[in-house]
Amino acid sequence: MNASINAVYVGSLRPLPPEGQQTGIFKFPVSGPVAVGPQGLAGDAQGDRRVHGGPEKAVHYYPAEHYAALAARVPALAAQLVPGVLGENLSGVGLVEATVCIGDIYAAGTCRLQVSQPRQPCWKISHRLGHDPMSRLIADLGCTGWYFRVLAPGLVGAGDSLTLLERPAPGLTLARLWAAHTSHRPDAAELARLGAAPGLNADWARRLRDRAAWLLDSTGR
Template sequence: MTGMFKTRLDAPVLCSREGLVGDKQADRRYHGGPDKAVHLYPADHYARLVAAFPALAGQVGPGTLGENLSVAGVDETQVCLGDVFALGDCRLQITQSRRPCWKIDHRLGVSGASRRVADEGITGWYFRVLDEGVIAPGDDMMLVERPNPDISLARLWAVETAHRPAVDEVRALSRAAGLSAGWAKKLAQRADWLERQADGMNGGSND
């Protein structure tokens, strides 16, 4: 089962702390929950997918990759971890990048799409819902808070996917305001591992 197949809505919908009313996630271990309540995918990325996979021409658009929202004119280089946006009656906070999985290939019917999304960092992102309310097609999404102006989602994804990122940067990201609990734990564990590896290469502690 999968929650990848979305139907475009042309009417207002209630957005709760668990996401849009009526939306479903098949595997709650990896999808959904308060820290991943709403998934946004930048509309400008659809053209990049078609350029990489011409067979997708006319087949990709809002909802194709399982996203709940799609907005033009903004991408991962322009938004930051922890950003808070007003949308309709809601306030939404960016919590993490979306990690693409095999379901993208399955949904699009092409091999390699998920890898392309990951390699190019055109992943989209998740929101938690700070204030519930109604949103509607055409609502403006307005930035109202930016607690981490130096942590764009492009930077977060680059560190997350780097083979040997700087331990100090990983540690700092794990403590950043707004980060999802799952990624905070994972990044903290990775920072611990990197420190142990560095200690081993340096011959351990001198205590």
Template sequence: MVVKSTIETVFAGGLGLLAPEGQRSGIFKRRVTGRVRVEVDGIVGDEHADMRVHGGPEKAVHQYAIENYARLARAFPQCAQLLVPGSLGENLSAPGLSELNVHIGDVFRIGSTVLQVSQPRSPCWKINHRFGVERMSIHVAQERITGWYYRVLEPGVIQAGDEFSLLERQNERFSIDAFWQVQSLHRPCLQDLLALSAVPGLADDWKQRLSERVKWLQKHLEASG
């Protein structure tokens, strides 16, 4: 259960316009130096264009695995030079943490802040527009290299160089990768969905969506049985 890492870079801010239609997006994060304050709604000074899908207490801080960028560059060599830490709109960049070893509900102390993994990021079309290529968001989803969000349990201060200290692991089964393995199946195992929906720390929105899917599957299983 040992998970070790250190913040390499903190990113915030980031409102800009996406080509070609000019939609506003907060994906254009900027490197922040020095200490930054983290409140319940996220890093002070961070910006989001659409609060329905980004930001807020359950998506307060976003992290993306550094190692994923090399995979994306191999898949999309035409924009490899643009695929650098921070370019997918994350707030934290740190080596060694990925969808394979970060679990739903994990609680980390970073600096004087305590964060809890609340859910994976759900990639959307804005990634395609950010890099000017089609299907990048689909590739990110299919490869399960989505990144993840934290909620803030204890506001505080973070900065580059701060270590991640894993305080609690709520479940050993559902890493971010394992979450998507279950969720992405057309007909997932009912027991797997039930177990996933019951993971402590999972965002309420996902618990509701998974519970509704369980009910739908139960109904169809009864109808076909």
């Protein structure tokens, strides 16, 4: 239910090879506490705020234990597959998608954070690592990490804990959400159930409900 935060990462915008798009995926560990507000961590930047950052994606957590599984799949990249390389803000051990539920509320340092949605792996991960299939591999394995919204601003630093305070949607794990999201023909009732989960990003909730309605309608026809 809880995790130890091993490192906190922030980064400014930098060009991403080979095309040179501006990105905030290059992040570096911070020593000492970092201020966290509704838009994210002080000193952190995002290149495309349509898909990263903002109140619903203010803080990105990635389980450090996933890196060993990724390295086992792509041994040639093992030296690169270390915490921080996927652009996460918080790295820790003890929480994974199968144990974290939609809308979970955690204490982190003096902040309160709420799980809002999984991270959707994008092409920038593949470019960052110079390995085109990497984003697809992460999606296929479901080791995506997730985003928090900030309910109460404060300070967070390496050595702090993520401690579960509230679980408004017990059983509705991020792994369950990702499985339904990526299924070719998911169960409509499952989509509706997940879409109604307290704390889920409103855009995700709408897409799940719309897909459930489409499935029910197509079955009826």
